Amino acid sequence: MLVAVLLLLLATAHVAAVAGEDSSSGGNHHGQCIEKEKEALLRFKGVVDPGNILSSWTNDRTNQNCCTWRGVTCDNQTNHVVEIDFSTVYDDNTDGHDYAIGGEIGSSLVELQYLNYLDFSGNNFSRIPMFIGSFENLVYLDLSRNPISGTIPPQLGNLTKLQFLDLSSSSDHDQMIADNSEWFSRLTSLRSFRLTNANFTKAGLQSFKVAPSLSGLEVSGCLLPK
Ligand SMILES: *[C@@H]1O[C@H](CO)[C@@H](O)[C@H](O)[C@H]1NC(C)=O
Ligand SMILES: *[C@@H]1O[C@H](CO)[C@@H](O)[C@H](O)[C@H]1NC(C)=O
Ligand SMILES: *[C@@H]1O[C@H](CO)[C@@H](O)[C@H](O)[C@H]1NC(C)=O
Ligand SMILES: *[C@@H]1O[C@H](CO)[C@@H](O)[C@H](O)[C@H]1NC(C)=O
Numbered sequence: 001m002l003v004a005v006l007l008l009l010l011a012t013a014h015v016a017a018v019a020g021e022d023s024s025s026g027g028n029h030h031g032q033c034i035e036k037e038k039e040a041l042l043r044f045k046g047v048v049d050p051g052n053i054l055s056s057w058t059n060d061r062t063n064q065n066c067c068t069w070r071g072v073t074c075d076n077q078t079n080h081v082v083e084i085d086f087s088t089v090y091d092d093n094t095d096g097h098d099y100a101i102g103g104e105i106g107s108s109l110v111e112l113q114y115l116n117y118l119d120f121s122g123n124n125f126s127r128i129p130m131f132i133g134s135f136e137n138l139v140y141l142d143l144s145r146n147p148i149s150g151t152i153p154p155q156l157g158n159l160t161k162l163q164f165l166d167l168s169s170s171s172d173h174d175q176m177i178a179d180n181s182e183w184f185s186r187l188t189s190l191r192s193f194r195l196t197n198a199n200f201t202k203a204g205l206q207s208f209k210v211a212p213s214l215s216g217l218e219v220s221g222c223l224l225p226k
Contacts (some may be wrong), residue, residue: 031079033066039068039110041081047106048124051099053086073117080114087119093103100124102146107131121145121166128167128176133158141209144194145170152176152198157183163213168196172221185209192216199223 038059045057047218056063056070066081067074073083086101087088102124109115118135125210126147133155135141141159144166152167165187167176176198187193190211196219204225210217 017148027133029192031074031076032064033069033072033074033081034079036066037112039080041069041072044106047101048101048103049101052100053099055103075114078114081112082114083117084109084115085113085117085119086123087121093095102126105129110134113137116161118142126150126157130155132156133160136161138162139189140164141165144168147171147174149174149176151180154180154181154183158189161189162187163189163191165190165192166194167198168194168218168220172197175199181205181208185211187211188213190214194218198223201225204210221224 004087006219018138023161035175041057042059045054047054049155053070056068057066062169063069066072066085071084071086072081075082075137080190087111100123101120104119105125107129109150112135114137115135116137118138119139121142122145127150128143128148130153132141132153140162141162141164146169148169156165169176178198179202180202183198183202185208188211191213193216199222201223202225
């Protein structure tokens, strides 16, 4: 009798342990990714990827869940892709640029309407795409240490939830041009802003209003109007 009770206790303890494992793994437990968002990620894979960073982004039968792909984080309730982070790619190794992704930031990302965190720092992208303005939920945007030149798209001003924006570069060769500065004044949630090597000659600074929320501002190497 005693043995039976003991066995029963052991059995329930085991069940509890298994159940506990299941619920405590909540943080690592990946929900199924949303089909439309997976297709968008697969199309984004068209970027230049000499280091094969995106090798886990495949639609193999064993790898259907894009929430487990490298650099991708999904919301644990809704399963929407909420984060894309390739910042570590650069830090992973000493001459990081071999592992950079680059070219054009593909517009298929627009499908990721719930994205709130985008970090492509230390990669090889050359342009800030205009569609960046459609990521209405973006809170964090880091495009630093990319060889970005060309116009800063005024659509950036649509990102009214943005708190962190880093557009600083690592090289003096790459110059960004601001056609106007009105977009900056619309970033009313901004707390931290870094910018280097931007040409504001044409933009002027008349409408350059700083959000009251801003507590960190680092601007260097920029050309300002006389
Ligand atoms: C879901 O994620 C949030 C924050 O990202 C976390 O606080 C929460 O505990 C998570 N819930 C589960 C069930 O893992
Ligand atoms: C970065 O992109 C340029 C073309 O845009 C290419 O010539 C260069 O090889 C790329 N560098 C790396 C490290 O991928
Ligand atoms: C973003 O802002 C531009 C003007 O700055 C506007 O024309 C556009 O409709 C807005 N919406 C999106 C999704 O970019
Ligand atoms: C900065 O922009 C102005 C006007 O857009 C242009 O005339 C000037 O050549 C630019 N300066 C540099 C150093 O590229």
